[in-house]
Amino acid sequence: MLEALNDFLSGKLLIVLIVGLGSYFTLRSRFVQFRHFGHMFSVFKESLRGQAGQLSSFQALMLSLAGRVGAGNIAGVGIAVTLGGPGAVFWMWVTALVGMSSSFFECTLAQVYKRSDGDGLYRGGPAYYIQHGLKLRWMAVVFAVLLLVTYGFTFNGLQSYTVTHSLQNAFGFEPRQTGIALAALLCLVFIGGIKRIASVSDLLVPVKTLAYIGVTLYVIITQIEHVPAMLETIIKSAFGLDPAFGGLLGSAIVMGVKRGVFANEAGLGSAPNVAAVAAVRHPAAQGVVQAFSVFLDTFVICTCTALLILLSGFYTPGFEGDGIALTQNSLAAVVGDWGRLFVSVALSLFVFTCILYNYYLGETSLQFLSRNRLVLIAYRALVVLLILWGSVQDLSTVFAFADITMTCLAFVNLAALVMLFKVGLRVMRDYDEQRRAGIAQPVFDAARFADLDLDPQAWPAGQHADRPVPAAPQLAPAQR
Template identity: 80%
Template sequence: MLEVINDFLSGKVLIVLIVGLGGYFTVRSRFVQLRHFLHMFSVFRDSLRNSSDQLSSFQALMLSLAGRVGAGNIAGVGIAVTLGGPGAVFWMWVTALVGMASSFFECTLAQAYKRCDPDGQYRGGPSFYIQHGLGKRWLGMVMAVLLLLTFGFAFNGLQSHAVTSSLNDAFGLSTTWTGVGLAALLGLVFFGGIKRIAAVADLLVPVKTLAYIAVSLYVIVLQFDQVPEMLATIVRSAFGLDPVFGGLLGSAIVMGVKRGVFANEAGLGSAPNVAAVAQVEHPVAQGVVQAFSVFLDTFVICTCTALVILLSGFYTPGFEGDGIALTQNSLANVVGEWGRVFISVALSLFVFTSILYNYYLGENSLRFLIGDNRKAVLVYRAIVLLLIFWGAIENLETVFAFADITMTLLAFVNLIALAMLFKVGLRLLRDYDAQRSAGIKVPVFDARQFADLDLDPKAWPVPNPSAASEKAQAAQPVQR
């Protein structure tokens, strides 16, 4: 029954939602993900000067990349290629391109509707913009429950299973003891709260990402003469034009979209939870940054994994095996046995930071549902750690199917909410563009210009008079 429901939701509903609405957001925003692509670097530079107690834009990006760059970039790509052929990679690219627009708007709205808690820290996400933007707390609670089940519980078990299985294959380590060790290390970080999670992400995310890209590029350079033909094969296979993979057209689309969403999470409503905690001058600034994280996740890291697999000579049509084994064996086929070890170590880092991210999404959802109840948070932490250990030693096929279903329901609720709030997102974008067109290098958000929205004055205090004056002047052409 789970398989039938999953095939319908992720094989039909998810494709229409992700590609259809993402494409609509892209066109209506005049390709915001491309227009502001280079501007993202100046946002980074400004965020490094942040001296407040809040997380910077860059730290929020590292935290979101901690979750986006996970098992989906290694195992997920392997599964997509195994079941959908090389053409699945092309549909992962399409999903990412339109997903950048979806991610931009969901993270911009999360920033606009964020709340300042009693401790002075920001909280936000889909549940918050559904409640305060649409006035539907019940739907926000549904979203929070789905996030809690999907990321707080199901995905953590899956991530744990992926890394312990990989370490067992590469080093022969007991899944029981690696599960215990993983849970212990994660517990030390969990109990430090969002700031400790962000500090660990700041350290590990750049290391794991750059190391993985470097080794992948090494493999690609060794066989660079084959890269153009392999890229052509990916495109041909995506449209059923390659005779070897022609029969996989339907699977290529379904697997490309499904695994693409699993890898970059654009439109799922997960990234807005961490995007909202950043200290920025304007909500759109964080939306620009988060759109780039989708690009880095799929166009760079997932493409690296796909090319390693397809160029290795190990992969053949009809390959039977899991995605992790395919990636490990593909790299080992080119560089030797150390490639298998490297994938296991890389996957361990990917999974460790992903679980931290997943945990925070669950905690944020729990706080939305029941408020700041410290006992409930402690119980939640204990359950997550138990599930991490359980996931390390159990077969998770049923859990994977359940997670796919809840992930699709997440996308459904979040994207419908985004569609209903799209005009608000466009207003924020036009305000930002107007200020930049007027020559203001760092646009400032003046909540008084959006008095009709339910915004938190503690999160968006009135800017200083000079900045507010410049902002008002920049907005005049738009208002006329």
């Protein structure tokens, strides 16, 4: 019953909504992701510069990539190609293109309605823009509870099972012992809060991403003469024009869109919680950075995996097996048996940073629901216990339930995005007007948006483009 319900909600209804609304946002914004595509790289360069005591836009990007770039980029692409053929990759690209606009608006709104947390940092996300933008506290609470259950608890247990059993298959490590080591390492990170999580992500995300891209590019370069023909196969298969994959047209579309949605998370409501933590000059700048994150996840990393599989010669139509095995065997077919070990290590790093990302999403939800310090400590302890339990338990049934709660999460977020879309357009146009006026780094002046429920500590009124953004003030203990 869970599988049937999940297939309808996430396999059909959610796909239609995300692709449909992503297309609508793209048209209404005059193709914001294309207009700002070249600008994304300059914003990304600027994001490297942070403010003292604040999290930079780059750190927020690394934290969001910790979640976006995960098992879906290895196993998910393998599943899409196995069930939908090469054409599924094309539909992943299409999904990412429209998803970039959804990510732009949800992350921009997260910045607009973010709140100072009293410690000089920021919190935000769909729960915050639902409460302060729509004035619907009950809807915000529903979102926060769904996010806490889905990411804070369930997905962490599942990710623990994935990494411990991957290492057991590759190196023979005992899952229980690996689970204890994993929990101990995560404890050290959790105790340091968001700053330590961001610092660890700063280190691990570029390492895991560049190492994985480097190895897959090696395979692509060694087979470079076959790449044009393979790209042609991908495009032909997407429209049923390749005889070898003609019967997979329907599956190519469904699997490509579904795996694309769950790989880049655009519109699901998870990434905005991370996007809100950055100290930026203008909310739309973080929207541009997060749109770039979707591009990097799908067009770079997922494409590298797809080409690795298709160029290796291991994959054949009708292949039966899981996505991880397909990727492992494809790499091993080119570089030797160490390729299987590399994929296991890469998957472990991907999963480790995903757990950090999931934990932070849960903490953000908890902070929205309760600011009690003891509740936060209890949450951390429970997450660690779930990681230990998940390391030795197959949580596939729980995962099916979590898929449903995540789909419900996306429905709530998409409804909020539709209702707040005009606000998002206003902020985008303000950003565009400043850029047209020759201002390289637009600044958000809260005085021009006095009708919105903004946090004056996060967005002081009367800012000008030639002034830096003030850091959120530190409050005395008595004020917290």
